[in-house]
Amino acid sequence: MMTDIPVIQTTYLSKSYGSVEAVRGVNLSVRPHQITAFLGLNGAGKSTTIKMLLGMIEPSSGEGKVLGKRIADPAESVELRRKIAYVSENKRLYDYMTVEQIIRFTRSFYTDWRPDVEQQLLRSYELPLKRSIKSLSKGMRTKVALLLALARRPELLILDEPSEGLDPIGIEQMLESLVAQCGEGTTVFFSSHQIPEVERIADNVCMIHRGRLVIDASLDDMRQSYRQIDLTFSSLPEEKELRLAGVESIRTSGRQMRVFVSRNAEVVVERARDLHASSVEVASVGLREIFLETVKES
Amino acid sequence: MLWYKAWLETRSRFLFSLIGIVGLCSFNVFYGDRGALSYSKSEYYYRVLGAGHVFLALMWVIAVTLLMMGGLLRERASGVSSFTLALPVSRMRLMLVRIGMGLMQSIVLVIVPWSVMFLIAATVGKTHSFSQAAFYIALLLGGGSLYFAIALLISSLVEGEYTAPIVSYGIALALLIVFDGDKLRSYDPWRFIVGWLYLDRHTALLAGPIPWLHIAVTLLIALPMMTISIRTIQRRDF
Numbered sequence: 001m002m003t004d005i006p007v008i009q010t011t012y013l014s015k016s017y018g019s020v021e022a023v024r025g026v027n028l029s030v031r032p033h034q035i036t037a038f039l040g041l042n043g044a045g046k047s048t049t050i051k052m053l054l055g056m057i058e059p060s061s062g063e064g065k066v067l068g069k070r071i072a073d074p075a076e077s078v079e080l081r082r083k084i085a086y087v088s089e090n091k092r093l094y095d096y097m098t099v100e101q102i103i104r105f106t107r108s109f110y111t112d113w114r115p116d117v118e119q120q121l122l123r124s125y126e127l128p129l130k131r132s133i134k135s136l137s138k139g140m141r142t143k144v145a146l147l148l149a150l151a152r153r154p155e156l157l158i159l160d161e162p163s164e165g166l167d168p169i170g171i172e173q174m175l176e177s178l179v180a181q182c183g184e185g186t187t188v189f190f191s192s193h194q195i196p197e198v199e200r201i202a203d204n205v206c207m208i209h210r211g212r213l214v215i216d217a218s219l220d221d222m223r224q225s226y227r228q229i230d231l232t233f234s235s236l237p238e239e240k241e242l243r244l245a246g247v248e249s250i251r252t253s254g255r256q257m258r259v260f261v262s263r264n265a266e267v268v269v270e271r272a273r274d275l276h277a278s279s280v281e282v283a284s285v286g287l288r289e290i291f292l293e294t295v296k297e298s
Numbered sequence: 299m300l301w302y303k304a305w306l307e308t309r310s311r312f313l314f315s316l317i318g319i320v321g322l323c324s325f326n327v328f329y330g331d332r333g334a335l336s337y338s339k340s341e342y343y344y345r346v347l348g349a350g351h352v353f354l355a356l357m358w359v360i361a362v363t364l365l366m367m368g369g370l371l372r373e374r375a376s377g378v379s380s381f382t383l384a385l386p387v388s389r390m391r392l393m394l395v396r397i398g399m400g401l402m403q404s405i406v407l408v409i410v411p412w413s414v415m416f417l418i419a420a421t422v423g424k425t426h427s428f429s430q431a432a433f434y435i436a437l438l439l440g441g442g443s444l445y446f447a448i449a450l451l452i453s454s455l456v457e458g459e460y461t462a463p464i465v466s467y468g469i470a471l472a473l474l475i476v477f478d479g480d481k482l483r484s485y486d487p488w489r490f491i492v493g494w495l496y497l498d499r500h501t502a503l504l505a506g507p508i509p510w511l512h513i514a515v516t517l518l519i520a521l522p523m524m525t526i527s528i529r530t531i532q533r534r535d536f
Binding site for chain 2: 051054055056057058074075078079081082084086088089090092093094095096097101104105106108109110145
């Protein structure tokens, strides 16, 4: 049965290391059966947040639930990990095992293992079963890590920078697998700073910057509401005249102004006309521009 | 399957240690009594076995320290702890399996070399005694639990592939120095495991009953150290 109860829900989730606040009051809500991208620069707090969700790091404050289980409760954390497949940022696996051994080892912990998918991924990734993990390249290791996560039918799939180390074909296969998993009812939550990947497969985007969640919206909504408005004036008005709700940034150059809005583009255009703008150009923006603007402004 | 993982993780170190210890102990049985002085054959041979045990104990402490240098903290250094901690297994269980595997390997590293020494001695017609062998084994296993617990605790507190064993060996050495004084000598864990506290110098035999109380006290010291190790890992961020 499909429900709309968030698969991941955090309330003011924070993590500090001494005086450094890695994650600051994050209120995350990840909708079920969708693909949610977790965007952010290096060191923005993506991995720390993910590790808190998985019980690897204890939150300093705030709380979170994943699949209805409290992340800070060790017993509940074990339960929720039964239903989650996870691919870590560095994709490190046990060097002392072979590919075959680590598959056998991982398979033993989960009842939702799918041997048919395992075989299919082994073939498409061309993984050598008898080779030791130690001798694999980073790309091959990433493929093994992906196989271990994708050869199941988890309720939630969490991937931390899944495409890192993969060649273009590998990235393509991985993205297709994620879409397929989502189509079968798995919620996918993946961190990335590869905007094209996110634009291709994500339904929702959560953006974190300096430990704070700065965007949590559906990609379609963002595409519809974010606009870049280029204005030309014969006599430049003060910036504050255009600082309306939804205006994220204003840049001035000569007699021109570039206004970046997350909503209310039409209101800004109307105000610009009231201020006698000689030229008004409204352009839709991609996720890349939104990301860069948000990061700059935050 | 956690046992399988624990075995694969430690098997090289374990087998290398086992082969090394058995080889050197066997060599001691065959050649340790060369150039024997004019003791009675029986007494001299016990001296050989006693020396073999000291050698075994030294190698055992080194091997057990190395075997216990694993676990989540080491995995964190190599970046694989995220994979382990994402498994639906509690940290307590991870630690218990690791301790269990370590204990089994530690016991094998005492029993097998002593059995080999005993069997070789019996086979080639040299003097041997089951009760003496059992005494030495009890001392090493009972007293050795302290070294085992120290290695486990250090591996749970100190990061770094080389730092942790160096600290562990440093503590073992420090214990040797601290307990070298006259008043503390009878509590020296090293003198205990090598049997010097119970050795009759004239016969080269261990004398008296097996000191179960001393062994129990050592275990009572080792147990809280193991508990602290588990608690430390349970509370740590990875």
